[in-house]
Amino acid sequence: MRKLKREVKIGNITIGGTNPVAVQTMLNKPVKDIQGNVEQAIRVAQAGCQIVRVTCPTPEDVKTIEAVKNAVDIPVVADIHFDYRAAIACAQAGVDKIRINPGNIGDDDRVKQVADICNQKNIPIRIGVNAGSLEKEILAKYGAPVPQALVESAMGHVRLLEKHDFNNIVISIKSSNVPRMMEAYRLLSEECDYPLHIGVTEAGTYRMGLIKSGMGIGGLLMEGIGDTLRVSLTDEPEKEVETGFDILRAAGFAVEGPEIISCPTCGRTNIPVAQIAQEVEQRLKEYKKPIKVAVMGCVVNGPGEAREADIGIAGGINEALLFIRGEKIRMLRGDIVGQLVDEIYKL
Ligand code: SF4
Missing domain, CATH: 3.30.413.10 (Sulfite Reductase Hemoprotein, domain 1)
Structure with missing residues (x-):
């Protein structure tokens, strides 16, 4: 039975509820190589990708986001790590979703600025917790990036956004350890009704990446968990897209082709x-x-x-x-x- 989450609109795609599970990938060209990113975005869109993510480490790199947005019809997500100004620049440029962890961008005023502009423009934010980059305090409390630690971290970031009346949230909680990742998503799914972006991070090169993603993503899908997915492979993003659809198919979802x-x-x-x-x-x-x-x-x-x-x-x-x-x-x-x-x- 699918666990029904609240709906979140990412450009022309809606996830959550009973909407189809959207397949996404991330471009891997250097962010300054605008042409390379545009060409790769066109290739992944042709491969059926439904949401594409592009890194944007500084406000100047919004140029790459804009170029990709102009080149493809699918929603574009800006991946921001520490620079809240980059998030604001992307929101102003009309990006479709921002991936940012509010706990990483500094004081509350910065979080408010990002939340406010995203609220005004109806841009969702994905909180992306990774086992490899957990907050020191949480890691010290649990001793290892166990599922409960990942959930605590994610919910901490969620509260920072909710404090500013921001609820247009998607969450991911990834680990390269499949049993741990699966348990973390199960716990998180019980904890809140925000749609979940599922994936096994640093899954490895093609063969092992396929196996881990098939088990982790496919296993969760069969438990009814997951509203959008990304297969992470040390390979071309087109292969991530292809694999994503094959996992959906293998898990019994209706997929074209x-x-x-x-x-x-x-x-x-x-x-x-x-x-x-x-x-x-x-x-x-x-x-x-x-x-x-x-x-x-x-x-x-x-x-x-x-x-x-x-x-x-x-x-x-x-x-x-x-x-x-x-x-x-x-x-x-x-x-x-x-x-x-x-x-x-x-x-
Ligand atoms: S379908 Fe026929 S050829 Fe293929 S594995 Fe079965 S018995 Fe062998």
Whole structure:
């Protein structure tokens, strides 16, 4: 059961409530490389990214935020660490969301200035707590960045904003330790009704990053927790976006595009399953409908094993059996991939 949180509007995307879980990423070009950031933002938007974050360490770097905003239609989030003036500059420039921890920007007057301008312009703020940068006092109290410590830190930042009547808040509470991160989000979800941005931070290079994110993000989604997600990979942001959608799909959420189901192959396999599955995936890159396509190695077990698929093939000797929603249709010979793709477009 999805845990329903209050709705927060980030540009043209609304998260929380029953809205779809939005997939986001962060650009990784140097902030001074405006052209590089613009090109990368266009690439991630083309990959389906729904919210893009760009760092803005100083007020001058708002130029990069503005250039990215002009280049893409998706909401742009400014990532601010310590400089409240950068947050104000981004708000004035019309950024769609600001990620900032009010406890890191100095006295209360600064927090008020940021909260006031964001309130005026209806710009949400994401509080982003990371296990690696917990406040010293909290770390000393708990001895380690345990889930309770992360929650205490997040709620401390929340109160600094609420004090100035600011409630347009999203929270993340990340750790590179999957069990800890999951428990922290569970506790936080009980504690407040602000929508949650979920992710495993510093998840690692591609392979381990996929596994940790699949477990942490996917596990929480299946518990009904999470309103927007970011997969963190030491890799290109487009891959983070792709992975985000695949995790949603694997967790049972309706996602545009095909899901390829393919068998692991065995001694009975008659066709090059891996090659065909990859080719089908490639040829369906632009296909938008949510559809399950099966590529199975044999006619004996294939159709049965792929019962959940909308359409699929099962390999015979030099041919493949086409089946649609469990019904055997006909044998395909010759260009099997081409004929399967044609049939998919006819559905
Ligand atoms: S579908 Fe057929 S070829 Fe594929 S793993 Fe199952 S039995 Fe083996």
